[in-house]
Amino acid sequence: MASMENLPVVLFHRRSSYTLALKDRLSPHFHLLDPFDTQEPISSFLSVHGYSIRALLCVGYTPITSETLNFLPSLELIVAGSAGVDHIALQECHRRGITITNASLAFAEDAADHAVGLLIDVLRRISAADRFVRAGSWPVMGDFPLGFKLGGKRVGIVGYGSVGSEVAKRLAAFGCNIAYNSRKRKPSVPFPYYENVHNLAVDSDILILCCSLTKETHHIINEGVMKSLGKGVIVNVGRGSLVDEKTLVQFLVEGKLGGAGLDVFENEPHVPKEMLCLDNVVLSAHRAVFTPESFEALIELCLANLKAFFSNEPLQSVVKIE
């Protein structure tokens, strides 16, 4: 193994200790500078080490602000260990020509499985029935209410990137009618394209949110869209702030929406308490993308991108900033 001095330097930017497996796997290949290991404030660490750093690995959702970037004048690459990159100062990266790669290639299948799981759970009331059976209610209250069939439903996918396309593949196999909304029509996608999410909602029974959170997509699911969806179901595996959560709660409580399957929330880890007692809402704790398998794929992707960068090879999963 090369001595650490000869290895390419990578800033290992994290704010918790749970990702040590990632560090173990990368450290034979890179000299990882990890401010979290020191007692120093990040600003003093970066003012000493930041000047020559060309590549940064962003672990989880550790924020990368414009102030952080000011300490890193030589930065060329951010390898994000997440699919969403809303915790990174994208416009500043764009202005400075810093390339960002994300983890959507590693995470898309698991995120799509989770979205479909939430949807089936909402429609067929699996978690609600589980609570009913465990509470001993079946012999007392009799038959549990029927759920709804998935096949044949009109599903609008909001955001047709790697996660959205995996969701489409799965739900097409279930016999759903798929349509999608994204920034641009994708010529190779065989499903109807809606430029406007309102019109997509009018023509859908279910909306599945798979897009990234940006200024443009913040509260993309607002009161008007919820009204257009009528008694439909919303599934969100993107980011909480894609949805106007206050209005979502109100619509669910008042029975104006059919249900929701939510992995993400506006103020995580806090979930609006009104949702906790609604049987047509299925909740998970921002875990859609994570499995041991996807974590392994993430490690391989991070390794591949960092190695490619230091050998001037093409990168995978590059984020387009517009």
Ligand SMILES: O=CC(=O)O
């Ligand atoms: O939410 C998960 C991710 O962005 O990776």
